[in-house]
Amino acid sequence: MIPVMIPQLGEEEAQAAAEAVRSGWVAQGPRVARFEQEFATTVGASHGVAVSSCTTALHLALVVLDIKPGDEVVVPSLSFIATANAVRYVGATPVFADVDLATGNLTVETVDAVRTARTRAVIAVHQGGVPFDTAALRKAADGWGVALVEDAACAAGATAYGQPAGTGAALAAWSFHPRKLITTGEGGMVTLDDADRAVRLRRLREHGMNVSAADRHASAQPVLEAYLETAYNYRMTDIQAAVGLVQLGRLPGLVADRRAKAARYQELLADIDGLVPVRDPAYGQTNYQSFWVLINPSYGTSRDDVLAELARRGVSARRGIMAAHLEPAYEGVEHAPLPVTERITRDSLILPLHHALTTDDQDHIVGVLRDLARP
Numbered sequence: 001m002i003p004v005m006i007p008q009l010g011e012e013e014a015q016a017a018a019e020a021v022r023s024g025w026v027a028q029g030p031r032v033a034r035f036e037q038e039f040a041t042t043v044g045a046s047h048g049v050a051v052s053s054c055t056t057a058l059h060l061a062l063v064v065l066d067i068k069p070g071d072e073v074v075v076p077s078l079s080f081i082a083t084a085n086a087v088r089y090v091g092a093t094p095v096f097a098d099v100d101l102a103t104g105n106l107t108v109e110t111v112d113a114v115r116t117a118r119t120r121a122v123i124a125v126h127q128g129g130v131p132f133d134t135a136a137l138r139k140a141a142d143g144w145g146v147a148l149v150e151d152a153a154c155a156a157g158a159t160a161y162g163q164p165a166g167t168g169a170a171l172a173a174w175s176f177h178p179r180k181l182i183t184t185g186e187g188g189m190v191t192l193d194d195a196d197r198a199v200r201l202r203r204l205r206e207h208g209m210n211v212s213a214a215d216r217h218a219s220a221q222p223v224l225e226a227y228l229e230t231a232y233n234y235r236m237t238d239i240q241a242a243v244g245l246v247q248l249g250r251l252p253g254l255v256a257d258r259r260a261k262a263a264r265y266q267e268l269l270a271d272i273d274g275l276v277p278v279r280d281p282a283y284g285q286t287n288y289q290s291f292w293v294l295i296n297p298s299y300g301t302s303r304d305d306v307l308a309e310l311a312r313r314g315v316s317a318r319r320g321i322m323a324a325h326l327e328p329a330y331e332g333v334e335h336a337p338l339p340v341t342e343r344i345t346r347d348s349l350i351l352p353l354h355h356a357l358t359t360d361d362q363d364h365i366v367g368v369l370r371d372l373a374r375p
């Protein structure tokens, strides 16, 4: 089978993890601090707060904004379900907005259409690595007096307006799950420019302690910690951060490789009627975390039949991005019409794209898609 995704992990990662183990300090410590600094620098943010996943990063972003029961948070339904779930973790109400057909992302118009007096925040996703229009949405959110949280789970290495996708974000949440470009096994981070919020986020991930366990350990004097608020254990380990530091060095190469392979897919698919591959938006560049293709009716074969035939011929593709409002967990939730979301989730699929994908693999995959096209 040609897998849809494989993380690029080498001997360097194995050695870095082994060094962390041999050092005797395996919980959150100096390697996490270094990974936070280097990752924040990479995405153009002043602070990075490493956590256990992007899901917990999103949760803490909403906690630090004091989002509470009775508040509404606008989210795309077209996203991995964690985006909407994070809103429920703080007892607030996720309100689904539709997305743009070309990018799969929220726009000023789709958010404005579902905004109410209770809207306290928006979580906008850089879906599959395609940046949303950061300039437009950040400006609109400011004008509405609503906080903007950026779900950048897939966006490491993507750019908008010539800068990394996270640069200038009030709060951006990242994932280091193996399905994303760089991985720590599980892991996440919040990046931001606000120093006070960064202090609170560090506390929130570590039981509300006013001094981290690592700092307490490093101190020559006994340090008596205080627990300032009810918080969480969302820490990343130093073993994970050691892997993350090596992975971060691979990021530019991974993005360049994916963009070259995506361009080759686009070229090969260009003459097949009814297949619309994802592309860069006018204002930025995707990292092609997910190479998704929209199937128009003129293609003549349904998405599910395409997936079945690809599987039969040794290709592990995936359905397109899910829609939370169609899942049992969100059954019965009232929402505005979401026609574009439903179209994309029904009619799109994700093709294999990773460092080990060969030109022969690509030719085979496109050959299957060509065979299924209406003659």
Ligand SMILES: *Cc1c(COP(=O)(O)O)cnc(C)c1O
Residues within 6 Å of the ligand: 052, 053, 054, 055, 056, 079, 080, 082, 083, 125, 127, 151, 153, 154, 174, 175, 176, 177, 187, 188
């Ligand atoms: C993967 C993903 C998440 C969840 O990330 P984890 O690190 O697995 O918690 C959240 N949002 C989006 C858009 C994702 O793609």
